[in-house]
Structures are given as structure tokens and as C-alpha cells.
Amino acid sequence: MVGGGWPKKPGSNGSNGNGKHRWFGDKRRFPKGTYQITIWILLAAVVMMFVALASSYIFLSGSEQWKPVRIPRTFLISTVLILLSSVTIEKARQRLAVDLRQYARWLFATLLLGFAFVASQLVAWRQLIVEGVYLSSNPHSSFFYLFTGAHGLHLVGGMIALIYLTVRSRRLLFGIEAEKRSAAADAISLYWHFMDGLWIALFLLLWFWN
Amino acid sequence: MAEATHEEVHRHPAPTGFIRKYIFSIDHKVIGIQYILLALAAVLVGMIMSVLMRVNLSWPGTHIKIMETLFPQGAPGGVMTPEFYLSLVTMHGTIMVFFVLTTAPQGGFGNYFLPIQIGADDMAFPYLNMLSFWVTFVGFIVILLAIFAEGNATVGSWFTKLGESWAGGSGTVGPIGGWTGYAPLSALGKIAGPGQGAGVNLWIISVAIFCVGSLLGALNFITTLLNMRAPGMSLMRMPLTCWAWFTTAVLALLSFPVLLGGGILLMLDRMAGTSFFIPGGLYVSGSTVPLHTGGSPLLWQHLFWFFGHPEVYIAIVPGMGATSHILSTFARKPVFGYRAMVFAIFAIGMLGFFVWGHHMFMSGMSPYSAIAFSVLTLSIGVPSAIKTFNWIGTLWGARIRFTTPMLFAIGFVSLFVAGGITGLVLGQTSLDFFFHDTYFVTAHFHLVMGVASIFGMFAATYFWFPKMFGRMMHEGMGKVHFWITFVGVYAIFIPFHAMGLLGMPRRYARFDEYEFLKHSKGLVLFVTIAAIITVIAQLIFYFNFFLSIWKGKKAGDNPWEATSLEWGIPSPPPHDNFAGIVPVVHHGPYEFSVPGAPNDFIMQTDPEGATT
Numbered sequence: 001m002v003g004g005g006w007p008k009k010p011g012s013n014g015s016n017g018n019g020k021h022r023w024f025g026d027k028r029r030f031p032k033g034t035y036q037i038t039i040w041i042l043l044a045a046v047v048m049m050f051v052a053l054a055s056s057y058i059f060l061s062g063s064e065q066w067k068p069v070r071i072p073r074t075f076l077i078s079t080v081l082i083l084l085s086s087v088t089i090e091k092a093r094q095r096l097a098v099d100l101r102q103y104a105r106w107l108f109a110t111l112l113l114g115f116a117f118v119a120s121q122l123v124a125w126r127q128l129i130v131e132g133v134y135l136s137s138n139p140h141s142s143f144f145y146l147f148t149g150a151h152g153l154h155l156v157g158g159m160i161a162l163i164y165l166t167v168r169s170r171r172l173l174f175g176i177e178a179e180k181r182s183a184a185a186d187a188i189s190l191y192w193h194f195m196d197g198l199w200i201a202l203f204l205l206l207w208f209w210n
Numbered sequence: 211m212a213e214a215t216h217e218e219v220h221r222h223p224a225p226t227g228f229i230r231k232y233i234f235s236i237d238h239k240v241i242g243i244q245y246i247l248l249a250l251a252a253v254l255v256g257m258i259m260s261v262l263m264r265v266n267l268s269w270p271g272t273h274i275k276i277m278e279t280l281f282p283q284g285a286p287g288g289v290m291t292p293e294f295y296l297s298l299v300t301m302h303g304t305i306m307v308f309f310v311l312t313t314a315p316q317g318g319f320g321n322y323f324l325p326i327q328i329g330a331d332d333m334a335f336p337y338l339n340m341l342s343f344w345v346t347f348v349g350f351i352v353i354l355l356a357i358f359a360e361g362n363a364t365v366g367s368w369f370t371k372l373g374e375s376w377a378g379g380s381g382t383v384g385p386i387g388g389w390t391g392y393a394p395l396s397a398l399g400k401i402a403g404p405g406q407g408a409g410v411n412l413w414i415i416s417v418a419i420f421c422v423g424s425l426l427g428a429l430n431f432i433t434t435l436l437n438m439r440a441p442g443m444s445l446m447r448m449p450l451t452c453w454a455w456f457t458t459a460v461l462a463l464l465s466f467p468v469l470l471g472g473g474i475l476l477m478l479d480r481m482a483g484t485s486f487f488i489p490g491g492l493y494v495s496g497s498t499v500p501l502h503t504g505g506s507p508l509l510w511q512h513l514f515w516f517f518g519h520p521e522v523y524i525a526i527v528p529g530m531g532a533t534s535h536i537l538s539t540f541a542r543k544p545v546f547g548y549r550a551m552v553f554a555i556f557a558i559g560m561l562g563f564f565v566w567g568h569h570m571f572m573s574g575m576s577p578y579s580a581i582a583f584s585v586l587t588l589s590i591g592v593p594s595a596i597k598t599f600n601w602i603g604t605l606w607g608a609r610i611r612f613t614t615p616m617l618f619a620i621g622f623v624s625l626f627v628a629g630g631i632t633g634l635v636l637g638q639t640s641l642d643f644f645f646h647d648t649y650f651v652t653a654h655f656h657l658v659m660g661v662a663s664i665f666g667m668f669a670a671t672y673f674w675f676p677k678m679f680g681r682m683m684h685e686g687m688g689k690v691h692f693w694i695t696f697v698g699v700y701a702i703f704i705p706f707h708a709m710g711l712l713g714m715p716r717r718y719a720r721f722d723e724y725e726f727l728k729h730s731k732g733l734v735l736f737v738t739i740a741a742i743i744t745v746i747a748q749l750i751f752y753f754n755f756f757l758s759i760w761k762g763k764k765a766g767d768n769p770w771e772a773t774s775l776e777w778g779i780p781s782p783p784p785h786d787n788f789a790g791i792v793p794v795v796h797h798g799p800y801e802f803s804v805p806g807a808p809n810d811f812i813m814q815t816d817p818e819g820a821t822t
Contacts, residue, residue, distance in 0.1 A: 031437045034334055038433045041463060045425055049467035052516070056475065056486065056509055065490055065504030136483035139504040146478070 032179075035187035043194050046154065050198060053146065054205060060139045061209060067138045068210035070131075074124040075203055078117055085113035086196045089162075089189045096185055104169040107162055110192070114159045121148050140210060147202045155195050161188045224785035234344075236336035237785060241343050242322030243678065246671075248347060249314035250752070252305050255354075257745050259302040259383075266295055268738040270720045281361040283381030293404045295719035297382035300405075301357060303389030304413065307521065308420050309350050311663050315528035316462070317346065317427055319670045320455040322678065324431065326776040327449050329440025329793040331786040334433040338426055345423035349416045356384040356412035360405050369408035375399045375480055378408035385409035388717070390518065391417075393487035393510035394494075397479040401495055411480065414473050421470040424462045431459035440775070442795035446552070447814070449774045449799040450545060453552050454531020457559040458524050464563065465520035472513035479505070486510075511573055515566035522659040523562045526626075529666020530555060530597060533622045535799075536669050537604050539772045540616035542810065544800040546603030547596075554593035554600075561590050571639050572646045580639045587637035594630055598623065613770070614688030618669035621696050622662055628700075629657025632707070647717075650710025653703045661699045668695075671755070676769045680781040681762030687754040691747060698744030705733045773813050774799050 060066065092106030125145070128134075135145045165185055173181055225231045235241060265272055271289055278288035285294055325333055333339045358365040359378040366379020382405035387396045391413065400407045435456050439448075475486040483501060487510045490503035538545045545551055567575060567583030575583075601623050610616065632654040635641050645651060668691075675683045712730055714721065721727045721734065768777040775793055776783070793815050801812040812818070 034433060034437050037436055038334070038429060041429050041432050045429070045463050045467045048464050049471045052468040052471040052513055053475075056471075056513065059509050059512070060486070060504065060506060063504045063506065065485075135478070136485070136501070139485060142478070142484040142486065146475075150474075 032183070035183045036190065039187040039190050043191065046194075046198075050150070050202070053143075053150065054202075057143045057147075057205065058209065060143075063139060065138055066140055066210070069128065069133055069141050069144050069206075071207050072124040072127045074120050074127065075207075078120040078124070079200065079203060081113050081117045081120060082196050082199050085110050085117065086193050088113060089192050093185055093189050096182055100169055100172070104166055107166045107169060111159060111162045111166065114155060114162065118152055118155065118159075121152055124148070144206060147206060151195070151199055151202055154198070158188065158192050158195055161191065234340060236332075236340045238321050238325050238333045238336065238339055239678075239783060239787075241339050242318050242320075244343050245313050245317035245321060245346070246319070248343075248350060249310045249318060249667075250755075252309035252313070252350060256302050256306040256310060257748065259298045259305070261742060261745055262290070263295060263298050263302065264738040264741045266290055266719060267721065268735050270722060281381070281383065283363055283379060284361050284383060290719075291381065292719035293380075293382050293386060296386040296717065297360065297384045297405050297409070299717050300386055300388050300413075301353070301384040304384075304417070305353060306660065307389055307525065308417065309346075309353070311525035311660070312420075312424065312462075312521070313346060314667050315532075315663060315670075316431075316455060316458050316524065317343065317424075319451075319532065319667070319674065320431060320458070320528060321427075323674065323776055324452055324455050325434060325438070326779070326783060326787050327452050327774050328435060328438060328443050329775050329788070329795060330434060330438035331788060333430045334438055335430050338430050342423045342426035342430065345419055345426065349419035349423060352412050352416035352419060353384075356409050356416065359412055360384055360407070360409035366408060369412075372408075376408045376411060380404035380407065380409070382409060385413045390514055391476070391510075392514075393476065393479070393507045394489070394492060394505075397476055397487045397505075397507075397510075398492075398494060398499060399480055401497075401499070403495065411477075414477050414480075418470055418473045418477075421466040421473070424466050425470075428459040428463040428466070431455060432463065435459075440793045440795055443814075446549070447795055447798050449531075450534040450548070450551055450555070451528075451531040451774075453555055454528050454534075457555050458527045461520040461524050461527070461559050461562065465517040465524070468513055469517035469521075472510060472517070475513070476510065508570070508573060511570050512566070515569040516563075518569065519566045520559075520562045522655070523559055525659050525663045526666070527555060527559060529622055529663045529669075530558075530626075532666045532670040532673070533601065533619045534597075534604075535774070536615050536619040536673050537601055537623075538800045538802065539673075539770055540611040540613055540619075541604050541608035542611070542802045543604055543608050544798075544802055546600045546606075548798070548800065550596055551600055554596040557593040558590060558597075561586065561593070565590065565637075568637055568642070571642045577639075584637055584639050588634060591630075591634055594626075598627055613672070614683070614685055614692060615669045615673035615770075617689065617692045617696075618665050618672060621692065622665040622669060624696075625657055625662035625665055625699070629654055629659070629662055629703075633658065645710055647715055648710040649706045649714045649716060652716050653706030653710060656706070657699070657703050661703070665695075668692075668751070673770065674776075675755075675758065675762075676765030677776055677781045677783070679759050679762070680765055681758055681760075682765045682769060683758040683762060684754050687750050691750045691754065694747035694750075695744060698740055698747060701740035702737050702744060705737050709733060771809065771811055773797070773801055773811050775814055778813055778815050 088106050088110040092103050092110060095102040095106060125148070128141070128144070133141045135142055165188060168181055225235065232240060262274075265274075273288040274285070275288055277285035277290065281294070284291060284297075321333070321339065325331070359369045360366060360380050361383045363379040366377075369376045369378040377400050384405060385391070385396065386403065386405040387410065391410070395402050395406070396410050398406065399410075435452060475484075478484045479486050479488055485502040485505035487507055488499065488502040488505040489507065492499040492502065534545055534551055565583055565587045567579055568587045571580055605620075632650065636645055636651060636654055672683055672688055675681070709730055712727065714727055714730060721730065765781050767779065767781055770777070775795070778793070779788060795814050796817050797812050797814045799814055801807075803810055804812050
């Protein structure tokens with residue numbers, strides 16, 4: 001996954017043996033795997049932040065004032081929506097090399113599912129507010145809003161990236177530009193799947209650890 | 211650089227306009243210098259604050275005219291209040307740790323030299339690089355705003371309009387609470403006392419902005435190092451500086467998100483009425499804090515120190531890299547135990563994530579956890595000792611060239627040992643009970659993480675200045691600067707240990723009212739005078755730095771006869787570093803005193819000689 005473009009020894013990467021050296025052919029501008037590596041590194045940082053927040057959640061869950069919030073049913077719908085979006089983005093990625101229009105269509109479907117997910121989260125917030133559960137009510141409700149809000153913001157970041165991919169999908173690209181696009185699609189889908197997994201982890205934490 | 215093709219490889223053309231060239235530049239070299247200039251500005255602010263603190267400790271009640279003009283509330287008649295002093299402590303720490311010790315070593319020298327040393331034409335993401343600098347710069351502006359939002363009633367009133375929790379103009383120069391911003395003090399807002407309104411808000415915002423800037427930087431550093439190395443530049447052929455910057459980037463990547471998370475929780479406590487850090491029934495300033503329930507101040511300490519301990523390594527690890535590199539160059543010997551150095555530097559970094567509890571021995575912690583944290587803390591002594599041993603091994607039997615960068619590098623080793631050794635004292639729970647919150651702690655961290663890091667950066671500045679600006683810094687001034695600073699910092703911080711043994715507590719605005727500290731008056735005065743002399747000596751450095759940019763002796767491509775890639779290109783380097791040529795690396799970074807080599811050293815790009 002990250003092995004693609006690692007320079008190892010002279011001669012192992014494009015050197016043609018006559019003392020002339022080429023950097024991955026003409027790909028020095030874009031060493032393979034750059035986006036993928038970057039997304040993994042970025043996700044490491046995201047993990048650290050959510051681990052910090054989840055640890056705080058577990059740390060405070062021992063307090064006497066801890067009152068678990070009743071989990072809104074809407075979350076089950078959210079979960080189905082985001083799982084579906086992981087399927088559609090995979091479909092999109094598969095179609096990229098074959099048919100750009102289908103690629104764009106699946107991307108758009110993913111985007112719509114992303115919107116629907118965020119909408120379902122807002123509906124869940126609305127339901128809680130109607131029940132009188134606010135951000136500042138007690139530590140559990142605070143974490144409830146915090147986790148969903150922080151995850152939602154990260155997902156919106158992914159949606160902006162999806163919009164970028166969708167816009168780019170209208171152009172026919174060749175050579176390095178096409179490679180860049182496919183690398184970007186791989187990297188963004190990795191991020192998207194991660195957000196899917198993160199949601200499930202947070203959901204389970206809120207549901208069962210209280 | 212004999213073996214290369216003349217391929218066009220640079221990815222962005224050289225900019226021509228002033229703004230794109232010097233202000234919003236995407237060239238990693240310009241960005242590196244911008245970071246260094248930012249640190250040079252920030253360190254000036256931090257130093258002025260430390261002098262003001264020393265003046266207050268030795269001569270309480272001194273009238274300082276300009277303080278009266280700038281801060282009529284905090285220093286009525288030019289005399290600082292104790293609250294003013296406490297906010298100086300806070301801001302001195304914050305500015306020094308974030309905007310000096312984190313920006314210059316990594317953002318500055320790392321940005322400038324990591325791509326060149328690995329043979330890349332720029333960072334992996336040049337625009338991201340520009341963004342990280344400017345985000346950091348905004349963070350600095352916000353922390354400066356915190357000074358005036360609390361210190362000046364006029365500026366404070368602008369913020370007061372933003373709402374209840376933004377009240378400013380309370381007569382301090384920023385928040386009170388130390389660079390650690392301990393909750394619940396920092397979480398409560400105005401009722402907690404002066405400096406707790408706009409000051410703390412701006413402090414949190416500044417730190418959060420800084421986190422984002424550092425994260426973007428770390429992302430770029432790691433990707434660049436993993437993915438952009440020149441052919442032949444295997445991981446074990448990288449200069450130790452690159453290993454140090456890489457380790458630092460990993461530390462930043464994994465620790466800053468935790469501080470960012472903590473900062474968000476703190477802000478929510480202040481703004482949205484949540485109770486992450488505020489326990490129920492908290493009694494402050496004569497009344498119970500209403501509406502808050504269920505939080506824990508200890509949680510903040512855990513989050514903060516999980517970041518805070520790696521952060522102090524973020525400050526010093528680049529200094530270790532620069533020191534190893536410079537010692538080897540001027541000892542004209544290969545680094546003793548290169549592999550061991552690599553593993554030790556990475557081990558120090560990684561161990562840094564498992565020791566945060568040693569900052570909290572006194573905060574209420576299970577004795578079993580304390581033992582675990584203590585043992586892990588002491589185990590950092592092992593890789594540290596490996597590094598020190600190898601530095602001495604590098605110097606052993608060498609014909610040393612005592613240039614200014616070499617002096618500062620040797621000074622780094624001295625300070626690292628002197629400051630590190632007290633870490634073994636403080637890392638033991640039983641001894642920490644006595645030393646906690648005394649000047650002994652202040653002595654420890656100033657020597658090892660403050661001054662040693664700065665010495666690493668001085669060494670790096672004198673060493674790389676010829677490459678960055680094409681001119682040498684003045685050696686004579688450099689040596690005077692070194693000796694005054696070296697003697698000066700020991701004169702300041704060795705007495706700190708004695709004060710700690712006397713039981714002198716940190717952060718107190720004055721000591722003249724305590725019977726048991728009556729005898730320490732002379733010591734306090736001695737430190738103050740040493741501090742003033744040392745700070746004045748830094749003006750020599752500033753003068754030397756800016757004079758040499760224009761008037762320094764012209765430097766050749768390789769004035770130090772060093773081997774790494776940056777010394778094979780012109781000084782200053784061209785826009786895309788290698789002028790469109792892809793360097794090919796044949797050797798390790800420290801091929802000095804090579805038998806049979808024509809110049810006693812072999813450049814990393816030199817195809818001649820045995821391949822190592």
C-alpha cells in the first residue's frame with residue numbers, strides 16, 4: 001500500500017546503468033504513494049485526537065454525576081447510511097479506470113449518503129434537545145454532542161474532498177494527471193472508510209460504555 | 211555531484227514578485243528563514259519578560275516608566291503587581307516553549323535543511339508548508355493580543371464587547387496559570403480572578419492555532435522524508451539531523467492532536483457551560499461555582515502532559531541531531547555508533563509518550579501508577595546515556611576544530627548532561643515530593659530543555675548561516691557570545707538548584723517576606739545580575755546575525771569541509787536546490803578522516819572511493 005515509490009538503492013529505481021539517472025521515469029513530480037502515505041499520517045493524528053477524547057470519556061464515566069443519555073434511534077439509521085456510503089465509494093473507485101461517468105455517479109451517491117448521514121445526526125440532536133438534554137446538561141451529554149460534532153466535522157471535510165473528486169471526474173485526464181486523480185481517489189476513499197469505522201467505534205462507546 | 215542528468219525537475223518556477231518571493235513563498239528555504247525570524251522575534255519578547263521577572267524578584271517596587279505607559283492597570287506607577295508577575299511567568303513559558311523552542315529547531319532549520327539533506331527539491335507539499343508557517347504566525351499574533359487584551363484597558367474593552375467570558379483589561383499581561391494552563395483555574399472564567407477572561411480565551415485560541423500549524427508541518431515532514439529521498443539516500447545514510455527532525459515530526463503528529471482535543475474541551479467549559487474539568491460544588495473566591503458538575507481537573511493534567519512531555523522532546527531532539535552532525539564535522543571523525551544514535555534518538559522520542567505521569571506525582575495518583583511512571587522515566591536515562599557516550603566517543607582523540615558552532619555543540623552536550631542528570635532526581639517519587647514546585651524543577655527544565663535546545667540552535671545557526679546567506683558569521687563575536695552565554699547560563703541555573711534545596715517555591719512574585727528564605731537574598735541577586743548580563747550578550751548574537759547577512763565574509767560552497775548534500779550546492783542554494791539535477795548518494799553522512807581520500811573527507815554524492 002505504501003511501498004510504491006520508495007527509492008532504495010541507486011539502480012533500483014529507474015537508473016539505466018549508463019550513469020544516467022532518472023527519477024521514477026518522469027514521475028519525480030509525483031512520487032507514487034504520496035497521497036496514500038499522507039492520508040495514513042493524517043489519520044494517525046485524527047486517531048490520537050479521538051483517543052484523547054475517548055479516554056477523557058472513560059476517565060469521567062466514573063463520576064457520580066454521570067447520567068447516561070438515552071441513545072436516539074436515529075443513530076441506527078445513521079449507521080446504515082454511512083455503511084452504505086462505504087460501499088458506494090468502493091464502487092466508484094472500481095469504476096474509475098473503466099467508466100468516468102459511472103465513477104462520477106457513484107461518487108455523487110456517496111456524497112448524498114454523506115449529506116443524509118449528517119442530516120440524520122442533526123435530527124438526533126434535535127430529538128435530544130426536545131427531550132431537554134443539552135450540551136452542558138452533564139458530562140455524558142457533553143461527550144454525546146462532542147463526539148457526534150467532531151466526527152461530523154471530519155466527515156464534512158471528507159465531503160469537500162468528494163466534491164473535489166466529483167468536479168475533477170468531468171475531465172478526461174492522461175499520464176501523470178490521471179495517476180494523480182486515481183491516487184487522490186484511493187486516498188480519499190481510505191479517509192472515508194476510516195470515518196465510517198470511527199463512527200461505529202464512537203457509537204458503540206456511547207451506547208455500551210455508560 | 212558528478213553523476214546526474216540535466217533533467218528539468220523543479221515543480222514550481224522561481225517566483226519573481228517580492229510578495230511571492232519573500233512573504234507568501236512556497237519555497238521551503240524562505241519558509242525556514244521565516245520560521246527562524248519568527249523565533250528571533252518571539253525570543254526577544256520572552257527574554258524581556260524574564261528580565262522583568264528577575265528585576266521584580268531582586269528589587270521589588272522598581273518603577274519602570276514604559277510599563278506604566280503600556281499597562282496602567284497592571285503596573286500602577288510603573289510598579290508591577292504580583293498578578294502581573296504571575297502572568298509574566300505564564301507568557302514567558304508559553305512564548306518560549308511554543309514560539310521559540312518548537313518553531314526554530316523544527317520549522318526553521320528542519321524546513322530549510324531536511325529537503326536538501328535528503329536530496330529533494332522541496333517539501334512534498336509546498337503550499338501546505340506555506341500554510342503551516344502562516345497559521346503559526348497567526349498564533350503568535352493572537353498570543354501577543356492576549357498580552358494587551360488583559361494589560362491594556364482600551365484593548366481589553368474591545369474584547370469585553372464579545373461577551374461575559376471575554377472580559378479583558380484586568381491588569382495582567384495575559385492569563386495567569388502557567389504555560390500548562392491548569393484547570394479548574396483556566397476553565398472558570400472571570401470569577402477565578404484577573405487574567406482569566408479574554409487572556410485565557412486568546413491563550414487557548416493561540417495554542418490551538420499553533421497545534422494546527424505544527425500538525426500540518428509534521429505531516430509534510432514525514433511524507434517528505436519517507437517519499438522524497440534521492441536515489442541512494444537509504445534511511446541509514448541520512449544525516450542524524452534528518453533522523454532528529456523525523457522523530458520530532460512523529461512526536462508532534464501524535465501529541466499535538468491531544469492538546470488540541472484538550473483545548474477544545476477547555477474552551478467548551480468556558481464558553482458552553484460544560485463540565486469536563488470543573489467538578490461539582492467547587493468553591494472559588496468566596497462562593498460555590500454554580501451549574502457545573504461532574505468534571506475533573508486531573509483530566510486536564512493528563513491531557514496536557516500527554517502532550518507536554520513529548521513537547522519538551524520536540525524542543526530538544528532537533529538540537530541533538532544538530533549537535534551530532536556538528537560534533538562529527540569539526541572533530542573530523544565519523545559519528546561514534548551511528549546506528550546506536552539512530553535507535554537512541556527514536557527511543558527517547560517514543561519513551562516520551564509513556565512518562566507524562568511524572569508531572570503529576572503530587573496531583574493525586576495511585577502509588578502503583580507512580581512507580582510505573584517513575585521507572586519508565588528513569589529508563590529514558592538509557593538512550594540519553596548512549597547518546598552522551600557516543601558524543602564523547604566522537605570527540606575522543608580527535609583533532610578538534612574549535613569553531614563557534616563546535617563550541618556551541620560541545621556546550622549542548624555539557625548542558626544536556628547537567629540538566630538531564632537532575633531529571634533522574636525528579637523522576638523519583640520520593641524525591642519529587644520534596645522538590646516539586648521548587649526552583650530545583652525550574653533549574654532542571656531550563657538547563658535541559660530550554661538552554662540546551664537553544665545551544666543546539668545557536669550551533670545550527672553558526673553552522674548553517676554560510677549556506678543560508680552565502681556569508682560567514684563573525685567568528686570573534688561568535689566566540690565572545692558563546693563564552694558569556696555559556697558561563698552566564700550556568701551562573702543563572704546552578705544557584706537555582708540551591709534555591710530549590712532551600713525550599714524556594716516556583717512562581718512566587720517576591721521572597722522578601724519569608725523568614726526561611728532570608729539567607730537566599732544574595733543568591734537571588736547574583737542570579738538576577740547573571741541573567742541581565744546573559745541577556746545583554748544575546749544582543750551580540752542579533753548584531754552578528756543581521757550584520758553578517760550583508761557584511762559577512764563571503765563563504766564558499768563548503769566552508770566547513772562537511773559531507774552532507776547541502777554543502778555540494780551553491781551558497782545560498784538556488785530556487786530548486788539542485789538546479790534541476792537529481793543528486794545520487796553513494797556514501798554515509800560522516801565520512802571524515804578517510805584514509806587515502808584526497809581531502810580527508812568524502813562527500814555523500816561523491817562517486818569515487820569505496821562505497822560504504
